[in-house]
Amino acid sequence: xxxxxxxxxxxxxxxxxxxxxxxxxxxxxxxxxxxxxxxxxxxxxxxxxxxxxxxxxxxxxxxxxxxxxxxxxxxxxxxxxxxxxxxxxxxxxxxxxxxxxxxxxxxxxxxxxxxxxxxxxxxxxxxxxxxxxxxxxxxxxxxxxxxxxxxxxxxxxxxxxxxxxxxxxxxxxxxxxxxxxxxxxxxxxxxxxxxxxxxxxxxxxxxxxxxxxxxxxxxxxxxxxxxxxxxxxxxxxxxxxxxxxxxxxxxxxxxxxxxxxxxxxxxxxxxxxxxxxxxxxxxxxxxxxxxxxxxxxxxxxxxxxxxxxxxxxxxxxxxxxxxxxxxxxxxxxxxxxxxxxxxxxxxxxxxxxxxxxxxxxxxxxxxxxxxxxxxxxxxxxxxxxxxxxxxxxxxxxxxxxxxxxxxxxxxxxxxxxxxxxxxxxxxxxxxxxxxxxxxxxxxxxxxxxxxxxxxxxxxxxxxxxxxxxxxxxxxxxxxxxxxxxxxxxxxxxxxxxxxxxxxxxxxxxxxxxxxxxxxxxxxxxxxxxxxxxxxxxxxxxxxxxxxxxxxxxxxxxxxxxxxxxxxxxxxxxxxxxxxxxxxxxxxxxxxxxxx
Amino acid sequence: xxxxxxxxxxxxxxxxxxxxxxxxxxxxxxxxxxxxxxxxxxxxxxxxxxxxxxxxxxxxxxxxxxxxxxxxxxxxxxxxxxxxxxxxxxxxxxxxxxxxxxxxxxxxxxxxxxxxxxxxxxxxxxxxxxxxxxxxxxxxxxxxxxxxxxxxxxxxxxxxxxxxxxxxxxxxxxxxxxxxxxxxxxxxxxxxxxxxxxxxxxxxxxxxxxxxxxxxxxxxxxxxxxxxxxxxxxxxxxxxxxxxxxxxxxxxxxxxxxxxxxxxxxxxxxxxxxxxxxxxxxxxxxxxxxxxxxxxxxxxxxxxxxxxxxxxxxxxxxxxxxxxxxxxxxxxxxxxxxxxxxxxxxxxxxx
Numbered sequence: 001x002x003x004x005x006x007x008x009x010x011x012x013x014x015x016x017x018x019x020x021x022x023x024x025x026x027x028x029x030x031x032x033x034x035x036x037x038x039x040x041x042x043x044x045x046x047x048x049x050x051x052x053x054x055x056x057x058x059x060x061x062x063x064x065x066x067x068x069x070x071x072x073x074x075x076x077x078x079x080x081x082x083x084x085x086x087x088x089x090x091x092x093x094x095x096x097x098x099x100x101x102x103x104x105x106x107x108x109x110x111x112x113x114x115x116x117x118x119x120x121x122x123x124x125x126x127x128x129x130x131x132x133x134x135x136x137x138x139x140x141x142x143x144x145x146x147x148x149x150x151x152x153x154x155x156x157x158x159x160x161x162x163x164x165x166x167x168x169x170x171x172x173x174x175x176x177x178x179x180x181x182x183x184x185x186x187x188x189x190x191x192x193x194x195x196x197x198x199x200x201x202x203x204x205x206x207x208x209x210x211x212x213x214x215x216x217x218x219x220x221x222x223x224x225x226x227x228x229x230x231x232x233x234x235x236x237x238x239x240x241x242x243x244x245x246x247x248x249x250x251x252x253x254x255x256x257x258x259x260x261x262x263x264x265x266x267x268x269x270x271x272x273x274x275x276x277x278x279x280x281x282x283x284x285x286x287x288x289x290x291x292x293x294x295x296x297x298x299x300x301x302x303x304x305x306x307x308x309x310x311x312x313x314x315x316x317x318x319x320x321x322x323x324x325x326x327x328x329x330x331x332x333x334x335x336x337x338x339x340x341x342x343x344x345x346x347x348x349x350x351x352x353x354x355x356x357x358x359x360x361x362x363x364x365x366x367x368x369x370x371x372x373x374x375x376x377x378x379x380x381x382x383x384x385x386x387x388x389x390x391x392x393x394x395x396x397x398x399x400x401x402x403x404x405x406x407x408x409x410x411x412x413x414x415x416x417x418x419x420x421x422x423x424x425x426x427x428x429x430x431x432x433x434x435x436x437x438x439x440x441x442x443x444x445x446x447x448x449x450x451x452x453x454x455x456x457x458x459x460x461x462x463x464x465x466x467x468x469x470x471x472x473x474x475x476x477x478x479x480x481x482x483x484x485x486x487x488x489x490x491x492x493x494x495x496x497x498x499x500x501x502x503x504x505x506x507x508x509x510x511x512x513x514x515x516x517x518x519x520x521x522x523x524x525x526x527x528x529x530x531x532x533x534x535x536x537x538x539x540x541x542x543x544x545x546x547x548x549x550x551x552x553x554x555x556x557x558x559x560x561x562x563x564x565x566x567x568x569x570x571x572x573x574x575x576x577x578x579x580x581x582x583x584x585x586x587x588x589x590x591x592x593x594x595x
Numbered sequence: 596x597x598x599x600x601x602x603x604x605x606x607x608x609x610x611x612x613x614x615x616x617x618x619x620x621x622x623x624x625x626x627x628x629x630x631x632x633x634x635x636x637x638x639x640x641x642x643x644x645x646x647x648x649x650x651x652x653x654x655x656x657x658x659x660x661x662x663x664x665x666x667x668x669x670x671x672x673x674x675x676x677x678x679x680x681x682x683x684x685x686x687x688x689x690x691x692x693x694x695x696x697x698x699x700x701x702x703x704x705x706x707x708x709x710x711x712x713x714x715x716x717x718x719x720x721x722x723x724x725x726x727x728x729x730x731x732x733x734x735x736x737x738x739x740x741x742x743x744x745x746x747x748x749x750x751x752x753x754x755x756x757x758x759x760x761x762x763x764x765x766x767x768x769x770x771x772x773x774x775x776x777x778x779x780x781x782x783x784x785x786x787x788x789x790x791x792x793x794x795x796x797x798x799x800x801x802x803x804x805x806x807x808x809x810x811x812x813x814x815x816x817x818x819x820x821x822x823x824x825x826x827x828x829x830x831x832x833x834x835x836x837x838x839x840x841x842x843x844x845x846x847x848x849x850x851x852x853x854x855x856x857x858x859x860x861x862x863x864x865x866x867x868x869x870x871x872x873x874x875x876x877x878x879x880x881x882x883x884x885x886x887x888x889x890x891x892x893x894x895x896x897x898x899x900x901x902x903x904x905x906x907x908x909x910x911x912x913x914x915x916x917x918x919x920x921x922x923x924x925x926x927x928x929x930x931x932x933x934x935x936x937x938x939x940x941x942x943x944x945x946x
Contacts, residue, residue: 404664426924
């Protein structure tokens with residue numbers, strides 16, 4: 001049996017996973033309205049390539065990836081695009097983002113299966129495909145990390161400067177309540193392991209380790225069976241159940257004993273890590289030509305019917321909540337688990353979405369009655385996206401608010417629980433006193449915000465919130481510093497330019513005078529002539545120096561660089577045209593915004 | 596109303612519950628104290644508790660802090676108990692009151708209250724008393740069965756509050772110097788250790804009666820370890836260093852230096868190892884730091900006992916090491932994940 005390693009700290013919160021694993025994955029019914037954000041991945045938002053009124057097919061590309069870190073967005077079903085504009089989404093900022101509203105026609109009509117989907121449906125031979133082409137297909141299929149970070153998978157599969165020894169498939173699922181990966185592994189293990197083999201092929205990785213926490217014996221058995229059935233030499237490893245054992249760096253440590261150096265990527269130590277659901281969607285994308293249109297979401301917590309549903313991306317949370325039958329005392333919904341999840345803003349009737357509703361309810365006694373009525377009001381319209389692994393209905397009974405905080409007594413429980421070997425009590429002290437330099441010096445940015453410290457704190461200090469605050473303050477400060485540096489550079493360059501122009505003018509003037517003088521050869525006997533010649537020589541030298549020190553940036557280019565420039569110019573012209581055409585049809589956008 | 600931000604769940608543990616368990620862990624020692632020395636200590640503890648809570652409430656009020664919120668954290672109570680257990684049980688009432696009030700008001704609240712005081716408040720209280728009132732601090736009760744007379748509870752109360760002893764009873768008849776103090780005085784008279792320890796006030800390991808109280812504190816300390824309220828670092832490093840220092844001198848010259856076990860079970864060693872040096876607020880926050888801190892305290896305790904002018908060194912050793920805590924913590928920062936000297940493949944293997 002494989003030697004496993006430990007990481008420092010970790011906690012054992014109650015799992016609460018049984019509730020949602022009683023029945024299998026069910027398919028959620030087609031919603032009456034889908035709201036599909038154009039940014040469901042880390043990086044640049046996809047660019048809308050459909051217009052209001054367009055009829056789209058299931059799987060049709062509606063958002064084109066823009067830039068290096070980006071991914072495609074598709075229509076989750078067939079129907080009509082009725083709006084493109086800013087809509088509330090699940091984000092800590094509470095700010096809305098660009099979304100397409102899709103009214104399904106109920107026909108679930110797929111895109112013409114032109115791509116490899118039909119031709120390669122049986123026995124897709126990825127081994128004879130160019131890995132670059134496979135990566136491009138993943139990007140255009142919108143395959144991103146479904147463990148929660150939603151980082152575009154194609155970028156993680158690019159060859160680096162180091163060979164990948166180990167591909168790790170993350171099926172740990174350490175957060176309490178969440179069971180979507182567990183159920184996916186139980187029911188669709190064969191597709192996951194085939195997807196893993198494709199990922200392994202693209203990475204040219206040596207061994208493949210599939211890490212699953214030992215509280216999921218059925219998933220472990222199913223995955224082992226699938227590996228054996230396919231004749232792969234992957235190893236399915238039962239890892240100890242400990243939070244945050246599913247965090248990539250911690251799982252890598254447990255399985256390989258290696259520590260990803262601070263500020264580096266796993267690939268720097270020859271390891272790459274993918275979530276099991278990502279391997280599944282990579283398989284669907286490559287073998288069947290299916291873009292990522294749905295995902296498994298757990299609905300659990302304060303509900304009558306906790307279960308996993310396969311949900312179309314863009315389905316409003318309220319539809320899933322209705323399937324789970326949330327109990328009447330539900331006062332909030334969390335996206336994600338109880339350790340790191342995000343409380344969703346509540347929408348009261350048709351009013352503006354606001355995250356402050358809950359806070360007001362706790363602070364103001366007269367608002368308490370209002371807050372208790374929340375469950376009768378329609379729950380949130382926030383759409384489920386690629387990052388949504390779980391929706392938890394919360395109530396005061398299930399998640400009682402922490403008692404008021406006491407001062408830190410430096411009991412070290414947080415340091416004992418920290419999986420990043422940090423000293424949270426010191427970081428708290430520095431964050432509270434706004435000694436951000438010290439906080440940074442004490443490795444604040446190595447904090448993974450897992451919440452283990454807050455969980456164990458006997459003084460109930462919201463440590464993670466302090467660390468998030470300190471991090472954002474430091475980032476803002478660095479941003480300001482950069483802006484100031486930039487402004488100073490521009491100012492200095494402007495001064496320099498003025499100086500240079502002045503000098504150039506003077507030179508021109510001198511040259512003109514010189515030319516005029518040369519037109520009068522009689523003046524050559526002038527005693528000032530020797531002096532004049534010296535000046536001329538100095539000007540010539542100065543001009544030479546100026547020419548040497550400021551070559552134009554288009555000089556001395558290779559043929560390849562010139563070709564690139566031409567290409568960029570062509571692209572610019574294209575964008576210019578697109579912008580023009582967009583200007584000609586401004587009603588599309590304004591219509592979306594006005595809603 | 597549910598929790599507002601992540602994590603939405605937390606371990607049901609509170610400062611008040613932790614302090615309460617530390618108080619409970621003191622009970623075996625207190626019970627043995629009562630068994631061997633009579634109930635006066637209970638009166639002392641009660642007096643210290645009342646003073647501690649009263650001073651805490653007053654200071655919170657003066658500092659505009661929510662009184663009820665903080666008063667329930669049990670930390671003031673613990674300071675009071677530790678101080679009461681460190682001073683002679685038959686001390687006059689005002690000695691307990693002055694020491695406790697000073698500990699809470701000056702050593703704790705003037706530095707910012709719970710969590711902010713650099714020095715152990717109980718030990719500050721003790722230091723103030725032993726420097727200001729050295730005479731009153733030497734009147735330790737004689738354990739049961741050793742003195743010519745024994746005071747009942749009423750007589751003890753009467754002495755503590757009014758200062759009056761029953762007729763025909765002198766203070767010397769019911770009190771004595773501590774075993775540590777006696778050893779020190781007699782050693783100055785050039786008596787060998789072996790002969791001194793033959794005296795009736797000594798038991799098997801150390802002072803008759805007081806060695807049992809130390810054993811009670813050891814028991815309570817083991818409970819704190821089992822309940823994971825403290826870690827092994829402080830008691831092991833403190834007792835280990837004390838043992839090693841005493842052992843070296845004892846081996847070199849057994850007629851002048853008592854055995855290590857004598858030092859373990861004398862004075863406040865056990866109380867200090869498990870209840871005083873383990874105070875999280877005034878101790879280091881790194882495991883390596885705890886080892887250095889407690890080892891330093893062990894060495895200082897021994898040096899003060901063997902060569903200093905005070906009978907016991909626990910309080911001053913604690914305070915001296917408290918001063919060093921920020922420096923110790925700064926130089927014992929554990930390596931952060933991914934910043935270790937080498938990300939070695941070695942780890943605690945699991946089968």
